[in-house]
Amino acid sequence: xxxxxxxxxxxxxxxxxxxxxxxxxxxxxxxxxxxxxxxxxxxxxxxxxxxxxxxxxxxxxxxxxxxxxxxxxxxxxxxxxxxxxxxxxxxxxxxxxxxxxxxxxxxxxxxxxxxxxxxxxxxxxxxxxxxxxxxxxxxxxxxxxxxxxxxxxxxxxxxxxxxxxxxxxxxxxxxxxxxxxxxxxxxxxxxxxxxxxxxxxxxxxxxxxxxxxxxxxxxxxxxxxxxx
Ligand code: DC
Numbered sequence: 323x324x325x326x327x328x329x330x331x332x333x334x335x336x337x338x339x340x341x342x343x344x345x346x347x348x349x350x351x352x353x354x355x356x357x358x359x360x361x362x363x364x365x366x367x368x369x370x371x372x373x374x375x376x377x378x379x380x381x382x383x384x385x386x387x388x389x390x391x392x393x394x395x396x397x398x399x400x401x402x403x404x405x406x407x408x409x410x411x412x413x414x415x416x417x418x419x420x421x422x423x424x425x426x427x428x429x430x431x432x433x434x435x436x437x438x439x440x441x442x443x444x445x446x447x448x449x450x451x452x453x454x455x456x457x458x459x460x461x462x463x464x465x466x467x468x469x470x471x472x473x474x475x476x477x478x479x480x481x482x483x484x485x486x487x488x489x490x491x492x493x494x495x496x497x498x499x500x501x502x503x504x505x506x507x508x509x510x511x512x513x514x515x516x517x518x519x520x521x522x523x524x525x526x527x528x529x530x531x532x533x534x535x536x537x538x539x540x541x542x543x544x545x546x547x548x549x550x
Contacts, residue, residue: 325449326549327465329458331518332472334506335479337529337537341472342454343403344534345541349452354394354445356455356462357425358405359438361416362392364425366407373424384433392441426509429456435515456510459521468548469524470541476503478530 328345332338339355346353363383367373372382395404395411404413415421428434435457442462445451453462459469480500487494510518520526525544529537 323549326467327446327449327463328452328468328545329463329466330452330454330470330472331456331459331524333474333479333518334510335483335503336472336474337482338454338472341537341541342452344538345545346452348538348542349545352445352451353403354442354451354453355403355405356438356442356453356458358416359392359441360429361421361425362405362407362412363390363434363438364421364428365412365416366390367428368420368424378427380431383431387433387437426506430513430515432515456518457516459524460519461516464521468544469521470544471520471524471526473526473528474530476500476507479503
């Protein structure tokens, strides 16, 4: 069986990170969460006052890029890969609301995208990788052997996100979560640089009415068809 690159793109809260991580584990591939990299850059900018009430100081962020080192620590006891920012484990912090509310604006900056794209491409040099994000099949690995575009309705994604947040003890309403998802979809699909869109050769996975187990079987079937 040949080693391939698997690109999984899709809307926020479509479940793509979980499925990408589980698939990588099942087939012994490296998993890279490209969204975590955009989140780590955002956290750095927040901590260094590059993002403030008045907005993002783009020039300062671009100048700081050489000082931002992002790496991943393999999954430990919790089964989750941890994101490191200049050697510090920031996995929890990059998921908080402050980072979530600013990351789309950071992800719009062309220099940030160029730097993270180059880093992501280095991870793929030896193949045997599953990477999820918004532009993996279109910009990062346009020649990936297997490309999946995950689609689910905003309503279903909002219901899942509410369940996730409630499980973490956060108080949210379905309406505000749905609104946030619609807003992020808008930003992701309309930004100038590498907007979220389906690669022409990507296969659509509409997981509105699929269980986790059904999704995994769907992915494994496609993987075997592609790599065998
Ligand atoms: O998948 P996520 O929600 O963790 O992604 C965080 C943000 O980063 C989201 O606003 C979209 C952006 N992103 C991107 O622009 N390109 C990627 N390849 C991955 C994420």
